[in-house]
Amino acid sequence: MPKVEIxxxxxxxxxxxxxxxxxxxxxxxxxxxxxxxxxxxxxSRFNLASEPAKFAENKKVIQYLNEKGPDSLPLTLVDGEIVQSETYPSTQKLAEWFGIAVEDLEKKKVTNKIDLV
Structure with missing residues (x-):
């Protein structure tokens, strides 16, 4: 199973x-x-404002930020390798990385109605 970090x-x-x-x-x-x-x-997902240590602990992330700056965020790593920057991965990409259907990652709308009468 892959490890994805955003x-x-x-x-x-x-x-x-x-x-x-x-x-x-x-x-x-x-x-x-x-x-x-x-x-x-x-x-996993890390916020620069509340978890700066997570950024500093990752050599690839800190090197990338030193070269590209904070405007290059969000940054996505799969198994420790940078695969995407400046935008979030699509739902399709996330599904592909984990080998699941896109529909499994979408919020399901409730279709059941309860009759309270």
């Missing part, structure tokens, strides 16, 4: 899904990562 820019909270106007891209990523974590896949 290094976020400085966000207001761990997921970036907070405040009066939420970025739909952050919501998509947070949902997909939550589902993957819940299913036991090895995926």
């Amino acid at each position: 290094f976020d820019p400085a966000l207001c909270c761990p997921t970036g899904v907070c405040g009066p106007s939420v970025d739909p891209e952050l919501t998509r990523v947070a949902t997909a990562l939550f589902i993957l974590e819940k299913k036991g896949y090895d995926i």
